Amino acid sequence: MADIPGHLRLCESTGGILEVLRKIDSEGGVSTNRTSHTASAAASGFAGAIGHKLPPFSPSYTELETIMYALGVGASIKNPKDLKFIYEGSSDFSCLPTFGVILGQKSIMNGGLADIPGLSINLAKVLHGEQYLELYKPLPRAGKLKCEAVVADVLDKGSGVVILMDVYSYSGKELICYNQFSVFLVGSGGFGGKRTSDKAKVAVAVPNRPPDAVLTDTTSLNQAALYRLSGDWNPLHVDPNFASLAGFNKPILHGLCTFGFSARHVLQQFADNDVSRFKAIKVRFAKPVYPGQTVQTEMWKEGNRIHFQTKVQETGDIVISNAYVDLAPTSDISAKTPSEGGELQSTLVFTEISRRLTDIGREVVKKVNAVFEWHITKGGNIATKWTIDLKNDSGKVYQGPAKGSADTTIILSDEDFMEVVRGNLDPQKAFFSGRLKARGNIMLSQKLQKLLKDYAKL
DSSP: OTTSOTTOOOBOOOTTHHHHHHHHHOTTOSOOOTTOHHHHHHHHHHHHHTTOBOOOBOOEEOHHHHHHHHHHTTOOTTSGGGHHHHOTTSTTOOOOGGGHHHHHTHHHHTTGGGGSTTOOOOGGGEEEEEEEEEESSOOOSSEEOEEEEEEEEEEEOSSEEEEEEEEEEEETTEEEEEEEEEEEEETOOOSSOOSOOTTSOOOOOOOSSOOSEEEEEEOOTTHHHHHGGGSOOOGGGTOHHHHHHTTOSSOOOOHHHHHHHHHHHHHHHHHTTOGGGEEEEEEEEOSOOOTTSEEEEEEEEETTEEEEEEEETTTOOEEEEEEEEEEOOHHHHHHHHHHHGGGOTHHHHHHHHHHHHHHHHHHHHHHHOOEEEEEEEETTEEEEEEEEEOSSSSOEEEESSOSSOOSEEEEEEHHHHHHHHTTSSOHHHHHHHTSEEEEEOGGGHHHHHHHHHTTTTO
16 A cells, blocks of 8 residues: 555555454554653644644536436436436436535545644545435535535544544535545554544444345446546546556445445435435445446335445445435425425416416417426425416416326426516527426427416516
């Protein structure tokens, strides 16, 4: 490891990481000399690092980045339910919850560890030991967040040092997600510091019984090359020569890529890909995966906590251990839904259209003769759905999805909807710019344009 160039930012897995993690859990690690001047100086330096804040950063992303990430962690058109993660025109297009680590990792990927005062860090000996991610609401499909990173604690594990790095990501003043990176510095321990912290998000052993569900995915030979486009440019994952310097016979898959595969399996198996149910995930990285190998996620359901471990199917090696995903109860999600639409400007328009159709419904139905489903978004997420049914005798408007099949589905933000109604935004231009998305019989939407313009003075 000592020969690896210093620009190796974050090696999530090495051949010996499993042994390192055993030492982390063992109370009988490398012995320390608490009276040593060197150890005392090191302890002072590490203690001084606690509470250090890295410069805030503001990552922005578009639907392109969220789709690229989803493809990088194995989402595929071969699974129809994955379409919502890889096609921006999908009526329920969503950002995978684990994309939150991409937003928070820049503090580490950009060399922030080396800037922590009091620490002398050899970046060639940095391992990603564990990861925790918590979401407070679904990530917007696109946006710009402000991230603040702080050193939460420093632990002496004998064989090395663990730095707990907390990263908070905000949309405006609202906290969207929180990451805790557990970074292991090989060979820097033994300075007499504390071994545990009440600030650490603790990994939990899986139940001692057969798993309740098992899902597998075979990674592509290009998996690491694809995943690195999400921002982890570490050559360990693509350059054979660099991988050889690190002790591998070929490039390995990013640990956070395997993390994404596993989380996607849990979301698919136990939450029907409903991102609003995803609350938190905790994992411990144990061994590397090679592109082309099959990732097998074994899952145990205990209430709203899904314990899991991930193996390489071909070898049986555990690559992610002591892991879990916390899901929100379905009742909690449905209880929040009804009130959201009431805060939207578009609600007034649909309500007024409904009232007026009572008087002129038959005339409009004859001219249009179609069912339109509107998905109104706010902050990049679907806030409410409306249906304009112009196929029955009188025509009607109601909040919610179409009771039958819709001829046309239109996805538009609340703000852009109002601009269309006011005549300030041409629907065709909005469509080609990506602000308006539609599926089904798109040409029918032209018949609605006059209907909406009639209410431009609401």
